[in-house]
Amino acid sequence: MDPTSTWEGGAGEPQAPGDLPSATLTLHINGTEHTLTLDHRTTLLDALRHHLDLTGAKKGCDHGQCGACTVLVDGRRANSCLLLAVSQEGSRITTVEGLADGDRLHPLQEAFLERDAFQCGYCTPGQLCSAAGVLAEADYGHPSHVTPHDAPVGVPARLGPEEIRERMSGNLCRCGAYPRIVEAVEDVAS
Amino acid sequence: MKPFAYLRAETVADAVRACAAHPGAKFLGGGTNLVDLMKLGVEAPGLLVDVSRLPLDQVTDTAEGGLRVGATVRNSDLAAHPAVRTRYSALSQALLAGASGQLRNIATTGGNLLQRTRCPYFQDTSKPCNKREPGTGCPAREGAHRDLAVIGYSEDCVATHPSDMAVALAALDADVVLHGPEGERTVPVTGFHRLPGDNPDADTVVRPGELVTEVLLPPLPDGTVCLYRKARDRASYAFALASVAAVLRVRDGRIEHAALAFGGLAHRPWRARAAEEILLGAPATEATFLRAADAELAAARPLRDNAFKVRLARHLAVDALAELTART
Numbered sequence: 001m002d003p004t005s006t007w008e009g010g011a012g013e014p015q016a017p018g019d020l021p022s023a024t025l026t027l028h029i030n031g032t033e034h035t036l037t038l039d040h041r042t043t044l045l046d047a048l049r050h051h052l053d054l055t056g057a058k059k060g061c062d063h064g065q066c067g068a069c070t071v072l073v074d075g076r077r078a079n080s081c082l083l084l085a086v087s088q089e090g091s092r093i094t095t096v097e098g099l100a101d102g103d104r105l106h107p108l109q110e111a112f113l114e115r116d117a118f119q120c121g122y123c124t125p126g127q128l129c130s131a132a133g134v135l136a137e138a139d140y141g142h143p144s145h146v147t148p149h150d151a152p153v154g155v156p157a158r159l160g161p162e163e164i165r166e167r168m169s170g171n172l173c174r175c176g177a178y179p180r181i182v183e184a185v186e187d188v189a190s
Numbered sequence: 191m192k193p194f195a196y197l198r199a200e201t202v203a204d205a206v207r208a209c210a211a212h213p214g215a216k217f218l219g220g221g222t223n224l225v226d227l228m229k230l231g232v233e234a235p236g237l238l239v240d241v242s243r244l245p246l247d248q249v250t251d252t253a254e255g256g257l258r259v260g261a262t263v264r265n266s267d268l269a270a271h272p273a274v275r276t277r278y279s280a281l282s283q284a285l286l287a288g289a290s291g292q293l294r295n296i297a298t299t300g301g302n303l304l305q306r307t308r309c310p311y312f313q314d315t316s317k318p319c320n321k322r323e324p325g326t327g328c329p330a331r332e333g334a335h336r337d338l339a340v341i342g343y344s345e346d347c348v349a350t351h352p353s354d355m356a357v358a359l360a361a362l363d364a365d366v367v368l369h370g371p372e373g374e375r376t377v378p379v380t381g382f383h384r385l386p387g388d389n390p391d392a393d394t395v396v397r398p399g400e401l402v403t404e405v406l407l408p409p410l411p412d413g414t415v416c417l418y419r420k421a422r423d424r425a426s427y428a429f430a431l432a433s434v435a436a437v438l439r440v441r442d443g444r445i446e447h448a449a450l451a452f453g454g455l456a457h458r459p460w461r462a463r464a465a466e467e468i469l470l471g472a473p474a475t476e477a478t479f480l481r482a483a484d485a486e487l488a489a490a491r492p493l494r495d496n497a498f499k500v501r502l503a504r505h506l507a508v509d510a511l512a513e514l515t516a517r518t
């Protein structure tokens with residue numbers, strides 16, 4: 001694939017690494033090691049989409065403002081558009097392509113289908129990875145902005161609709177599928 | 191984005207040395223602000239010294255009964271830390287009121303302190319801006335300044351510092367520890383960020399090549415409670431229009447300890463010393479809270495479109511103090 005022909009705009013453009021500062025690095029993605037030579041400017045998102053053909057993670061804003069690019073880094077959700085690929089050597093990355101267990105969909109994927117939690121689907125990979133991160137954070141007992149100040153510390157957080165809305169606020173949905181997304185996440189959380 | 195060299199630092203000494211040896215080098219924390227600004231062409235470092243994996247990722251107790259927070263502790267981990275939640279809840283709440291879950295997982299303590307203003311002209315290289323290019327002017331003064339400063343600004347710059355975390359740290363009397371080519375020093379958070387004056391290009395007192403290594407939280411006096419309140423344009427995932435961090439101890443209806451800081455109003459977290467003076471020793475009543483807020487905000491000089499921020503800050507402060515009084 002000629003990377004320049006599929007360029008979507010923004011920064012971190014996939015230029016051929018000639019004399020430009022570049023690095024040969026190994027990325028662990030969805031359980032597979034990939035060794036790549038990348039211009040330092042390449043974001044993790046562009047590495048996934050342009051160099052590894054993993055186009056699940058989407059580019060919405062390229063500035064951390066929409067969550068469409070959300071992936072899991074060492075099990076924690078992160079905006080791949082703001083991570084430099086070169087800084088991710090050694091991390092374990094899971095994209096939406098890696099959520100399912102073989103042919104068995106992830107419970108969140110099942111719930112999104114069941115609840116019809118999307119229209120165009122552009123935000124969905126980011127919503128799914130973000131929701132997977134939310135479930136793990138709640139298990140670890142991480143609070144959110146709407147958690148009462150005197151809530152018990154060190155126990156898993158209970159995820160009702162208000163908590164889910166707040167914790168998922170980093171994922172925008174232009175189609176406004178929010179009510180169904182909240183229901184789908186709640187189905188899996190409870 | 192301009193091409194740049196990249197180096198992952200293994201030790202604090204390596205990081206400081208590498209940055210000092212390369213003019214135009216910058217430290218990379220989580221990158222959630224720096225990488226964004228590099229994409230916009232606002233920042234163009236020739237070398238990134240990645241400090242995000244330095245062994246500064248712990249929160250530990252200090253001998254004095256406070257907390258030591260490493261510079262690479264992620265915002266989400268700091269907010270969730272049991273000692274922060276129970277003893278410094280204002281800090282936990284401030285962090286959780288900022289950005290999004292995925293951004294907080296990446297953002298570091300050091301990077302949060304040093305994040306740059308969200309002034310729209312600063313982020314747009316086609317526009318003049320004294321902070322980005324000294325001497326070019328400040329279009330925000332007459333332009334889009336609804337979200338910008340109401341107090342402590344200068345002719346040259348009306349930007350605000352966007353960090354929620356720093357506002358809580360200012361009220362909690364935290365210190366920042368810096369390591370630079372000339373050694374180590376400690377700066378109080380209240381003296382860490384600057385007012386713009388005639389050189390708004392400098393956000394902070396950090397010298398070239400200095401690395402933030404930790405933040406120190408002193409113990410709070412027994413019986414003290416604290417909280418963080420933030421007003422914004424949407425319920426979540428938006429910067430503060432105004433915010434307040436408050437620390438209070440009330441006994442027998444009198445205020446025995448008070449610390450107050452405003453966010454979203456100025457070029458730095460605004461520690462409200464005039465308000466504190468009125469609060470200390472006074473009865474913990476709404477009348478006192480109003481008098482204190484007004485004493486502080488009397489110095490505000492809102493711009494054409496942002497007088498509402500002064501009223502917001504006033505209400506936030508009174509609400510926060512009333513809520514803390516009810517809790518003690």
Ligand SMILES: Cc1cc2nc3c(=O)[nH]c(=O)nc-3n(C[C@H](O)[C@H](O)[C@H](O)COP(=O)(O)OP(=O)(O)OC[C@H]3O[C@@H](n4cnc5c(N)ncnc54)[C@H](O)[C@@H]3O)c2cc1C
Pocket residue numbers: 063064065216217218219220221222223224225226241261265287288289290293296297298299300301302303304305306352353354355400401402403427428429430
């Ligand atoms: C969409 C969006 C919404 C946001 N909303 C909010 C919000 O509501 N409230 C809020 O407070 N913040 C908000 N933020 C900002 C976010 O909190 C900051 O981007 C983040 O805290 C910066 O941390 P970082 O580690 O990613 O810093 P980086 O981007 O890595 O670095 C920022 C600056 O700090 C320097 N630096 C980094 N680490 C060190 C160190 N140890 N010593 C010296 N210098 C260092 C870098 O050189 C750079 O100049 C938002 C950001 C985005 C993108």
Ligand code: SF4
Pocket residue numbers: 307309310311312318319320321322327328329330331338346347348349390
């Ligand atoms: S307010 Fe400050 S940052 Fe904004 S345009 Fe003016 S000088 Fe630049």
Ligand code: FES
Pocket residue numbers: 058059060061062063064065066067068069070079080081082
């Ligand atoms: S593309 Fe990363 S947050 Fe929008």
Ligand code: FES
Pocket residue numbers: 117118119120121122123124172173174175176177
């Ligand atoms: S389903 Fe279309 S953007 Fe969310």
